[in-house]
Amino acid sequence: MMKPSFASLIGGLILLITAFLFSHTFDEAYQTSLLTAGRGPVFYPRIVLGAMGLFSVIVIAEGFAEETDAITGRGVLIALVAVALTGAYIFSIEQAGFVIPTLFFTFLLPFVLGYRNVPIVLVISVTYTFAVWYVFEKLFLIILPSSPWFEVI
Amino acid sequence: MKFIRSSIVALAAAAGLASTALAAEFPAKPVTIIVPFSAGGGTDITTRTLAGPMAEALGVEIVVKNTAGAGGTIGAAETARSKPNGYTIGMMPVGPMTTQPHLRELPYNPESFDYICQAYSAPSSLVVRKDSPFNSLQDMLEHAKANPGTLNYGVQAVGSIPHVAGLGLAAASGAEFTFIPYKGSAPTFKAMLDGSVDMFVAHISFLTKNSDQVKSLAMLTSERVSTAQDLPTATDQGVPMHFPIWGGLVAPKGIPAEAKAALEAACEAGMNSEAFSSRMADLRMPLAFMGSADFEAFVNAEFSKNDKLLTAAGLKK
Amino acid sequence: MDVFALGLDHVLTMSALGAIFIGTILGVAVGVLPGLGSVIGITMVLPFTYSMGQIPALALMLGIYCGSVYGGSISAIVINTPGTPQAAATALDGFPMAQRGDADLAIGWATAASVIGGLFSVVVLIIAAPQLAAFSLNFTSIEYFALGIFALICIANVSRGAMAKGLLAGAIGLFLATIGVDHVTGDMRFTFGSFEMTAGISLIPAIVGLFALSEVFMRASESATVKAQIAHNVGFRLPPFSQWMPRLWLLLKSCTIGSFVGTLPGTGAATAAFIAYSEAKRSAPNRDKLGTGEPDGLVAAESANNAVTGSAMVPTLALGIPGDPVTAVMLGTFIVHGITPGPRLFTENLDLVYAIFLILIGVNILMFFIGALGSQLFTRALRMPEPLLMTMVTVIAIVGAYGVRGNPLDLITAFLAGVGGFILRKAGFPLAPLVIGMVLSQMIENSLRQGLLLTRGSFLAFFERPIALTLFILTALMLAWPAIRWLRARRQEA
Numbered sequence: 001m002m003k004p005s006f007a008s009l010i011g012g013l014i015l016l017i018t019a020f021l022f023s024h025t026f027d028e029a030y031q032t033s034l035l036t037a038g039r040g041p042v043f044y045p046r047i048v049l050g051a052m053g054l055f056s057v058i059v060i061a062e063g064f065a066e067e068t069d070a071i072t073g074r075g076v077l078i079a080l081v082a083v084a085l086t087g088a089y090i091f092s093i094e095q096a097g098f099v100i101p102t103l104f105f106t107f108l109l110p111f112v113l114g115y116r117n118v119p120i121v122l123v124i125s126v127t128y129t130f131a132v133w134y135v136f137e138k139l140f141l142i143i144l145p146s147s148p149w150f151e152v153i
Numbered sequence: 154m155k156f157i158r159s160s161i162v163a164l165a166a167a168a169g170l171a172s173t174a175l176a177a178e179f180p181a182k183p184v185t186i187i188v189p190f191s192a193g194g195g196t197d198i199t200t201r202t203l204a205g206p207m208a209e210a211l212g213v214e215i216v217v218k219n220t221a222g223a224g225g226t227i228g229a230a231e232t233a234r235s236k237p238n239g240y241t242i243g244m245m246p247v248g249p250m251t252t253q254p255h256l257r258e259l260p261y262n263p264e265s266f267d268y269i270c271q272a273y274s275a276p277s278s279l280v281v282r283k284d285s286p287f288n289s290l291q292d293m294l295e296h297a298k299a300n301p302g303t304l305n306y307g308v309q310a311v312g313s314i315p316h317v318a319g320l321g322l323a324a325a326s327g328a329e330f331t332f333i334p335y336k337g338s339a340p341t342f343k344a345m346l347d348g349s350v351d352m353f354v355a356h357i358s359f360l361t362k363n364s365d366q367v368k369s370l371a372m373l374t375s376e377r378v379s380t381a382q383d384l385p386t387a388t389d390q391g392v393p394m395h396f397p398i399w400g401g402l403v404a405p406k407g408i409p410a411e412a413k414a415a416l417e418a419a420c421e422a423g424m425n426s427e428a429f430s431s432r433m434a435d436l437r438m439p440l441a442f443m444g445s446a447d448f449e450a451f452v453n454a455e456f457s458k459n460d461k462l463l464t465a466a467g468l469k470k
Numbered sequence: 471m472d473v474f475a476l477g478l479d480h481v482l483t484m485s486a487l488g489a490i491f492i493g494t495i496l497g498v499a500v501g502v503l504p505g506l507g508s509v510i511g512i513t514m515v516l517p518f519t520y521s522m523g524q525i526p527a528l529a530l531m532l533g534i535y536c537g538s539v540y541g542g543s544i545s546a547i548v549i550n551t552p553g554t555p556q557a558a559a560t561a562l563d564g565f566p567m568a569q570r571g572d573a574d575l576a577i578g579w580a581t582a583a584s585v586i587g588g589l590f591s592v593v594v595l596i597i598a599a600p601q602l603a604a605f606s607l608n609f610t611s612i613e614y615f616a617l618g619i620f621a622l623i624c625i626a627n628v629s630r631g632a633m634a635k636g637l638l639a640g641a642i643g644l645f646l647a648t649i650g651v652d653h654v655t656g657d658m659r660f661t662f663g664s665f666e667m668t669a670g671i672s673l674i675p676a677i678v679g680l681f682a683l684s685e686v687f688m689r690a691s692e693s694a695t696v697k698a699q700i701a702h703n704v705g706f707r708l709p710p711f712s713q714w715m716p717r718l719w720l721l722l723k724s725c726t727i728g729s730f731v732g733t734l735p736g737t738g739a740a741t742a743a744f745i746a747y748s749e750a751k752r753s754a755p756n757r758d759k760l761g762t763g764e765p766d767g768l769v770a771a772e773s774a775n776n777a778v779t780g781s782a783m784v785p786t787l788a789l790g791i792p793g794d795p796v797t798a799v800m801l802g803t804f805i806v807h808g809i810t811p812g813p814r815l816f817t818e819n820l821d822l823v824y825a826i827f828l829i830l831i832g833v834n835i836l837m838f839f840i841g842a843l844g845s846q847l848f849t850r851a852l853r854m855p856e857p858l859l860m861t862m863v864t865v866i867a868i869v870g871a872y873g874v875r876g877n878p879l880d881l882i883t884a885f886l887a888g889v890g891g892f893i894l895r896k897a898g899f900p901l902a903p904l905v906i907g908m909v910l911s912q913m914i915e916n917s918l919r920q921g922l923l924l925t926r927g928s929f930l931a932f933f934e935r936p937i938a939l940t941l942f943i944l945t946a947l948m949l950a951w952p953a954i955r956w957l958r959a960r961r962q963e964a
Contacts, residue, residue, distance in 0.1 A: 005897075006896060006897050007635065007897040007898050007899075009897075010893060010894065010897040010899075011638070011897075014638065014642070021645075021660065024660070029657075030657065030659070039919055039922055039927075040655065040657075041652040041654070041655050041657040041659050042659070043919070044648065044914075044915040044918065044919070045645065045648045045659065045660070048641055048644045048645045048648065048911075049645060051637075051641040051644075052638060052641040052642060052645060055634055055637045055638035055641055056638055058634040058638075059634045059635055059638055062634055062635075066898075075690075075691040075692060075693070076691060078690045078691060078693055079687050079688075079690040079691035079892070081690070082686060082687055082690035083687055083888075083889055083892070086683065086686070086687075086864060086885060086888065087885055089868070090868060090881045090882065090884070090885045093868070093872075093878075093881060094878050094881070098869070102865055105861075105864075105865065106861050106862075106865060109857070109860070109861040109864065110855075110857040110858055110861050111857075112690065112857075113686075113689065113690055113693050113856070113857030113860055113861070114693045114857055115855050115856075115857035115858060120858075121858075124858060124861075124862075128862060128865070129865075132865060132866060132869060136869060136873065140500075140506075140510070140514050140873070141216060141514060142510070142514075142873040142876075143185060143216055143218060143876070144869065144872070144873075145872075145878070191509070191795055191875070192509055192510075192512065192513035192516065192795065192799060194798065198516075198799075198802045198806075201516055201517060201520075202520065202806075204517070205517065205520070218876050219513070219875060219876065220875055220876045220877055221669075221875045222650075222668070222669030222670065222672075222875065222877060223650065223651055223658075223668040223669045223670070224651065226665075226668065227666075227668070227669045227877060230665065231877075256656060257658060258665075259665065260665050305923075305924065310653070310656070311653070311654070311655060311656030312656050331923065331926075333920055333923045333924065334653060334654050334655075334656075334920070335653075335916070335920065336653045336912070336916060339735060339736070339791055339792050339798060340735070340736055342790075342791055343607075343735050343736070343785075343789075343791045344610070344611070344920075346607055346789060346791070347607040347608070347609065347610050348607075348610070349610045349611060349920075349924055358805075362790065362805055362810060362811075363790050363810075363812060364810075365790075365810070365812040365813055365814050366789070366790065366812055366813070428520070432806065435805070435806075435808065436805070468656070
């Protein structure tokens with residue numbers, strides 16, 4: 001018995017999601033809709049989902065023949081921290097505006113990625129945050145989210 | 154980049170002066186107008202044309218922010234749920250205000266807003282290709298009745314005013330059309346030029362811009378339009394219809410009275426400015442200012458009128 | 471000739487030349503920044519165009535338009551993140567080349583191909599605008615559907631070595647684009663009762679997440695392993711003419727594809743680049759190396775997407791139909807300045823048409839120098855410590871994703887796309903097919919269903935239309951091509 005590779009697992013996950021979405025296309029909400037030339041809102045998605053199902057089965061099958069990729073534990077851990085940090089950053093932009101979370105994020109991410117020269121990170125974090133803010137807000141006139149605590153940032 | 158920067162510095166300086174002089178009063182900082190459609194469309198261009206002179210009247214910078222998506226409802230919802238302090242307002246057209254709420258559940262309705270002013274109201278027109286065999290509404294309706302379902306009617310968006318107008322026309326005249334939805338007005342126009350659709354309903358400004366290639370069968374108004382006296386209306390031709398495509402400034406419910414008054418006055422001043430009125434005149438758009446109270450009553454009336462039309466057409470959920 | 475002199479007069483003013491200069495620089499800048507692109511660039515200057523003269527206003531916008539389509543290729547090459555969707559195909563060969571340390575050469579190829587593509591399309595515009603506009607009216611929804619299917623072949627072509635995974639990624643892309651409003655019935659699909667989801671999955675935040683954020687996560691996962699230091703060349707290196715010689719035919723074909731697709735409103739530079747890339751995969755001199763950092767891929771993608779810029783003016787000027795949001799804004803500016811695009815423009819305002827030609831030529835030439843100078847800066851970014859570069863890329867990508875339509879949901883889209891892209895890459899999926907699927911899905915679905923309405927439900931009627939039938943046959947031939955080539959090779963051996 002061969003061990004499934006990571007690709008097989010992902011293929012399996014996609015197959016499950018596809019199956020769920022396909023069953024969702026039989027939801028009542030889509031049946032009552034105004035039909036046009038006999039083809040309703042789920043006509044095309046069903047074709048696409050059918051293709052997704054077919055291809056994910058092939059991917060799963062192929063995956064059994066593949067070597068299981070060596071993902072080192074440490075690498076995954078660092079990536080997870082980077083993902084969590086980015087997620088927290090994006091979430092906090094909505095709550096605390098652009099500038100404050102960006103200061104923290106640009107200070108922390110280089111450490112996660114393995115760069116540990118504190119003075120340089122600090123300088124870059126501050127100048128880069130304000131430079132981006134200035135360019136968007138003042139030159140491009142694209143208003144970035146602002147914090148509830150200050151007038152400007 | 155230099156001229157951009159210098160003009161922004163000038164604007165910022167003006168804003169700074171205004172805010173120190175009248176620190177306690179509205180407005181003390183830039184005002185954002187949310188446009189619920191993407192940049193470059195009719196609503197966007199009208200808003201930007203108005204924003205300049207309106208900013209002058211207010212004494213602060215006005216930033217136009219495009220929050221597009223889902224037929225304008227994303228931007229309308231954002232307007233409804235922003236802080237009611239007068240610094241975030243929205244330019245809301247007829248669709249997201251009075252047709253979309255009937256088509257599906259939305260996190261807002263006309264009650265969610267305070268009304269500032271109506272900024273434009275474009276008479277709509279049923280247009281065909283210049284070389285079309287039809288020269289009047291009656292020509293077209295006779296053909297449609299003799300050959301039911303053969304004429305293709307282009308629709309810019311399902312449930313939009315042009316669509317509703319077509320459904321209304323079919324109901325009032327007993328003619329049958331095949332409605333073909335496209336995504337926006339440019340593809341619909343293209344479909345008419347390539348022969349896919351026979352007609353669609355457009356803004357008067359569209360008619361003005363493309364008079365080489367299209368002609369109006371009927372203006373969909375109750376009376377002749379002041380800026381287009383020569384064009385017969387559907388009402389003249391025996392099918393009473395009135396479908397203006399309008400839009401106006403609204404704020405989230407509960408803004409301070411002084412902010413509302415200041416914005417209303419700035420809107421009126423902006424609309425009467427040379428920059429705005431001459432542009433409207435170029436497009437043969439009548440100036441259609443409506444103050445806060447009138448606009449609110451008008452939106453409510455439109456809301457129930459479109460409710461009836463959409464229900465009758467079977468589009469209402 | 472008098473009219474031409476008049477056109478030249480319009481352009482040879484300080485304000486027009488200044489606008490060309492500023493517009494092109496700004497265009498390249500917004501193109502380079504992931505997320506921001508042509509539309510944002512044009513929107514930024516929109517307020518100024520009202521008070522400017524008509525020619526300078528047009529010059530500013532055309533500069534931004536062409537500059538941004540080109541600028542997207544630089545970030546595609548340097549950081550594997552197409553700065554604009556139009557440059558999605560450029561990353562396929564540009565980034566591998568940069569990873570070998572040859573970012574300077576990759577930018578050289580991309581810049582030269584872009585400028586040639588851009589100039590080619592201006593020539594097309596000059597020679598045949600009214601005829602092409604008339605021809606584009608032979609394309610109804612049915613032909614658009616056939617063209618969309620034809621462009622879809624590119625998914626198979628960029629998935630070599632991981633065919634099933636590539637096809638699956640392509641299908642996922644097609645599906646993601648169906649979330650939100652169904653434009654034909656107005657129904658909401660796959661939103662599961664969430665109002666925010668009704669806006670659908672926006673392409674640009676998805677691209678930013680799939681490429682920029684997943685790249686950051688990839689590098690994070692690899693940061694524990696020691697890698698060989700690559701000596702990154704800095705600057706701008708043009709490929710010698712001898713390198714161009716074998717690729718001239720490819721260049722000409724890609725320019726033609728771009729110019730032709732550009733005349734069809736609503737298709738766009740990304741589609742043109744995909745089709746040109748497919749054709750390169752079929753017939754380019756080094757087709758077997760495509761996707762590994764092969765100049766053929768850069769030449770095909772970049773000459774095709776920039777060739778769209780000039781020819782997109784064809785329907786805009788000759789019919790008054792804007793091909794994309796950018797030309798829509800330009801059309802608005804025409805009207806503000808009292809010009810009516812349409813068939814009569816070419817008889818009544820010919821001086822203006824000539825001025826537009828000249829501006830486009832100027833912009834394309836200027837683009838070359840901006841690329842050459844900018845390249846000094848951009849290639850230097852690669853010498854920065856990788857963690858710092860990646861941090862900066864993340865921030866700018868996220869801001870760019872937000873800036874497109876100011877919808878906070880787009881930030882979440884970018885993040886989820888980043889995580890999803892990371893997982894898919896770890897599992898060996900190519901990501902370009904996903905973007906191709908997302909770009910083409912709406913065109914394919916809408917035109918299919920509009921076509922079915924036009925034929926009153928008959929799919930067979932699609933094959934009765936000559937252009938559509940030709941495209942369907944070409945699609946079949948392209949798909950069968952590897953088999954045809956194999957058969958031919960076997961016959962020659964025998």
